[in-house]
Amino acid sequence: MSTETRRQRVAEIVQTARSKRARMRDERITMAHGAGGRSSQALIEGLVLPALENERLGQLADAGALAVGDAALAVTTDSFVVRPLRFAGGSIGELAVNGTVNDLAVCGARALALTLSMVLEEGLPTEALRAEVEAVARTAAQAHVEVIAGDTKVVEHGHADGMYLCTTGIGQVDPRAALSPDGLRAGDRVLVSGPVGAHGMAIMLARGEFELQAPIASDTASLWPAARALLDAAGGDVHCMRDATRGGVASALNELARASGVAVLLREADVPVEPAVAAAAELLGIDPLYVASEGRLVAFVAPGCAQEALAALRAVPGCGHAADVGEVRDEPPGMVLVDTGFGGERVLDLLAGDPLPRIC
Amino acid sequence: MRFTHEFRDGKLGRALADELPALVEAGRTYKLMEVCGGHTHTIYRYGIEALLPDGVELVHGPGCPVCVLPMGRVDDGIAIARQPDVILTCFGDMMRVPGSHGSLQEARSLGADVRMVYSPLDALRIARENPDREVVFFALGFETTAPSTALTLMRARRDGIRNFSCLCNHVLIEPPLRALLDAPGLQIDGFIGPGHVATVIGAQAFAFVPGEYRRPIVVSGFEPLDVLQSIRMLLAQLAAHRCEVENQYRRVVSWEGNPSAQAAMAEVFSPRASFEWRGLGSIADSALRISDAYAELDAENRFSVPGAQLADPRECQCGEVLAGEIKPWECRVFGTACTPEHAIGACMVSPEGACAAYYSYGRHRPVAETV
Numbered sequence: 001m002s003t004e005t006r007r008q009r010v011a012e013i014v015q016t017a018r019s020k021r022a023r024m025r026d027e028r029i030t031m032a033h034g035a036g037g038r039s040s041q042a043l044i045e046g047l048v049l050p051a052l053e054n055e056r057l058g059q060l061a062d063a064g065a066l067a068v069g070d071a072a073l074a075v076t077t078d079s080f081v082v083r084p085l086r087f088a089g090g091s092i093g094e095l096a097v098n099g100t101v102n103d104l105a106v107c108g109a110r111a112l113a114l115t116l117s118m119v120l121e122e123g124l125p126t127e128a129l130r131a132e133v134e135a136v137a138r139t140a141a142q143a144h145v146e147v148i149a150g151d152t153k154v155v156e157h158g159h160a161d162g163m164y165l166c167t168t169g170i171g172q173v174d175p176r177a178a179l180s181p182d183g184l185r186a187g188d189r190v191l192v193s194g195p196v197g198a199h200g201m202a203i204m205l206a207r208g209e210f211e212l213q214a215p216i217a218s219d220t221a222s223l224w225p226a227a228r229a230l231l232d233a234a235g236g237d238v239h240c241m242r243d244a245t246r247g248g249v250a251s252a253l254n255e256l257a258r259a260s261g262v263a264v265l266l267r268e269a270d271v272p273v274e275p276a277v278a279a280a281a282e283l284l285g286i287d288p289l290y291v292a293s294e295g296r297l298v299a300f301v302a303p304g305c306a307q308e309a310l311a312a313l314r315a316v317p318g319c320g321h322a323a324d325v326g327e328v329r330d331e332p333p334g335m336v337l338v339d340t341g342f343g344g345e346r347v348l349d350l351l352a353g354d355p356l357p358r359i360c
Numbered sequence: 361m362r363f364t365h366e367f368r369d370g371k372l373g374r375a376l377a378d379e380l381p382a383l384v385e386a387g388r389t390y391k392l393m394e395v396c397g398g399h400t401h402t403i404y405r406y407g408i409e410a411l412l413p414d415g416v417e418l419v420h421g422p423g424c425p426v427c428v429l430p431m432g433r434v435d436d437g438i439a440i441a442r443q444p445d446v447i448l449t450c451f452g453d454m455m456r457v458p459g460s461h462g463s464l465q466e467a468r469s470l471g472a473d474v475r476m477v478y479s480p481l482d483a484l485r486i487a488r489e490n491p492d493r494e495v496v497f498f499a500l501g502f503e504t505t506a507p508s509t510a511l512t513l514m515r516a517r518r519d520g521i522r523n524f525s526c527l528c529n530h531v532l533i534e535p536p537l538r539a540l541l542d543a544p545g546l547q548i549d550g551f552i553g554p555g556h557v558a559t560v561i562g563a564q565a566f567a568f569v570p571g572e573y574r575r576p577i578v579v580s581g582f583e584p585l586d587v588l589q590s591i592r593m594l595l596a597q598l599a600a601h602r603c604e605v606e607n608q609y610r611r612v613v614s615w616e617g618n619p620s621a622q623a624a625m626a627e628v629f630s631p632r633a634s635f636e637w638r639g640l641g642s643i644a645d646s647a648l649r650i651s652d653a654y655a656e657l658d659a660e661n662r663f664s665v666p667g668a669q670l671a672d673p674r675e676c677q678c679g680e681v682l683a684g685e686i687k688p689w690e691c692r693v694f695g696t697a698c699t700p701e702h703a704i705g706a707c708m709v710s711p712e713g714a715c716a717a718y719y720s721y722g723r724h725r726p727v728a729e730t731v
Binding site for chain 1: 364368373404405406407408410411456465466468469470477478687690694695696699700701711719720721722723
C-alpha cells in the first residue's frame with residue numbers, strides 16, 4: 001500500500017469512528033461539556049438522548065415540533081448563566097429573551113409566549129434584579145412576545161453567579177417553513193446574517209481577565225425579522241437555519257453537516273467579522289469561527305433563490321453585512337471544509353475542550 | 361488587520377509556490393523539519409503541504425513545549441493544585457495534558473482551584489488579589505516564554521509578594537536539536553528555525569546547525585507566507601550547495617536577539633543538570649530551574665511534589681512523532697483511541713502539537729487536484 005493510500009485509509013477509519021453516535025466516556029462533568037464542542041456532543045448523544053429517545057428530540061433541532069389540532073407549534077427552552085450579568089451591548093435579561101426567541105425563529109416559528117424562571121443568589125442587589133427584569137420586559141416588547149408564566153427560587157450565597165435565568169418559548173411555525181437539521185442538500189448556498197463572534201468576544205473582554213480593551217459590543221438581537229425575510233424570499237427553498245451561538249459558526253455547520261450527511265465548504269475569507277473582533281481574536285489566539293454570536297444565523301438555501309434570499313436578508317435592519325460564505329457538497333459526508341484561500345482545503349472541526357489560547 | 365493579513369495573501373502564496381519546482385531536483389526527496397509547533401499549526405491551518413512540489417516533505421519537530429512535557433511534571437502540578445489554599449495558574453493548553461491520573465482540568469472538576477492565565481503577570485495579579493492563598497504559576501515554554509516568567513519573579517520579589525511561587529518547566533531549544541542531529545540515521549536536509557525563540561536568543565544561536573552539522577536553517581515567521589518563503593530559502597540553499605543560517609523573520613528577529621530578555625533569564629534561572637523530555641528521554645543541560653538567588657519563589661522548595669519519572673503509556677508514539685520518525689497518522693492510536701478530547705499523548709492536546717494539528721485541520725486530503 002502506498003503512503004498516500006495508507007494515509008487515506010487512516011482518514012477513513014477516523015471518519016467512520018466519528019460518524020457513529022458519540023459515547024460519553026468522561027467520569028465527571030468538566031467545563032468542556034458546556035462549551036458546545038465534541039464533549040457537549042458526547043454528553044447529549046451519549047447520555048441524554050439514549051434515556052429520553054424520541055423522534056422529535058432525536059432531530060436535535062433548536063426547538064421541538066408540536067402539532068395541536070391544525071396548529072403547528074414549536075417549543076424550546078434555554079438557561080442563561082452568563083458572567084458578568086451586564087456587558088457591552090447587553091445583559092442576561094436581554095439574552096434570556098432573544099436566545100429563546102431565536103431558537104424558535106431558526107425553526108421558522110414566531111414566538112407567541114415565554115416563561116421565565118429565575119434562580120437568584122442570596123445577596124444579589126435588588127436593583128440589579130430590577131434592571132434585568134426590566135431588560136426582559138423591554139426585549140420581549142421589541143420581539144412582540146409576552147412572558148405569561150414564571151418561577152422564582154433563591155439559593156445560598158456562593159451558589160449562583162448573581163442570577164441564572166431560564167426561559168421557555170412557544171412559537172407558531174410559519175406555514176412556508178420546511179426546515180430541518182437534516183435538510184441540507186448538495187448545491188445549497190450557505191448564508192450568514194452578519195458579522196460573527198461579537199457576543200463571545202464582548203463577554204471575554206467584559207470578564208477583565210485579559211488586559212485588553214476594544215470597542216466590541218454583544219450582537220444580541222431577535223432573529224425573527226431575519227428568519228421571516230428569508231422565508232418571504234425563498235419559502236420552502238430555505239432548507240435549514242441555525243443560530244450561531246455557543247461554539248460559533250464552526251459548531252453550527254458541523255452539527256448540520258453531520259445531521260444531513262453532507263459536506264459544507266466554507267470560504268473563510270468571505271465570513272464577515274468586525275475588525276475589532278478579528279483583532280482581539282488574533283491576539284488571544286482564538287478562531288472567530290468558534291466564537292458565539294447571539295443575534296446571527298446561518299441559513300442553507302437552494303441555489304436557485306440564494307441571491308434573492310441574500311438580498312432580502314441584507315434589507316433587514318442589522319443584517320446589512322449578510323454574506324454568502326459557502327456551499328453544500330455530497331462528499332465527504334459529515335465534514336466541514338474550509339477553503340483557506342491558500343493551499344487548498346482544511347478541516348473545520350468541532351472544538352475539543354474549552355476554547356484554548358495558544359501559548360507561543 | 362495590518363501586519364498579519366498581508367502575510368496571508370493567497371495569491372502571493374501561490375506565486376511563491378510556483379517558484380519552488382525550479383529549485384527541486386527531480387527524483388530527489390527533501391525532508392525539512394519545522395522545529396516549532398507554531399509552524400506546524402500554520403502548515404496545517406493553511407494547507408501549505410498541498411503547495412509543495414513532489415519530493416518535498418515537512419517533518420514536525422520537538423518545538424511544542426506542552427508536547428515535550430513529561431507526565432511526571434503534570435502530576436507534580438496536580439499534586440500542588442490539590443493542596444488546600446492553593447490556586448494553580450497555567451496556560452490554557454496545559455489544562456488538558458494527561459498526567460498519570462488525569463489532567464489539571466479533571467483536577468479542577470474535583471475541586472482544585474486551577475485557573476487559566478494568558479501571562480505570568482496575570483498569575484501575579486491573582487496572588488495580589490488573594491493574599492490568604494498560595495498562588496503557583498505552572499511555567500513552561502522555551503526561551504520564548506522564559507523571559508516573561510523571569511520578569512514576573514523579579515517583580516514579585518520587588519513588590520514583596522510572598523504568596524506567589526513558580527513551578528518551573530522552562531526548556532532550551534539547542535539541546536533537543538543537538539540530540540536530534542546526533543541521532544544515528546538522521547534524515548533531515550534542513551530546518552525551519554523557530555522565530556519566536558530566536559526573537560530572544562537571536563538567529564546566531566542556530567549557527568551550530570550549519571557549523572557543526574552541515575544542515576541549513578532558516579529562522580522563520582509564523583504566517584503562511586513566512587513559512588513558504590522559508591521553505592523557498594532552504595531549497596535555494598540546498599540547490600546552491602550552501603549551508604548557513606538565514607533569517608526570514610527579519611521584521612522581528614535580530615542576529616543577537618534581545619539582550620535584556622537574556623539578562624533577565626540569566627538572573628532568575630540556572631541550568632538543570634538534566635531534564636526529561638517526553639519522547640526524547642533525559643537530556644543534559646536542557647532545562648532551566650529557578651536560581652538559588654530566587655529560591656524562595658521556587659514552588660519545588662515550597663511544596664513537596666512526587667517528582668516521579670514516569671514512562672509514557674505503552675500505546676503512545678508521541679516520542680517517534682516528536683523525533684520526526686513517524687507522521688502523526690502513522691501512530692497506532694491516532695484518531696481512534698487518541699483524540700483531542702481523550703488524548704493519550706500530549707501531541708494530541710496542544711493546538712501546536714503535530715497530532716492535534718493534523719487531526720483538526722489536515723486529516724482530509726481532497727483527491728489530488730493540485731498539479
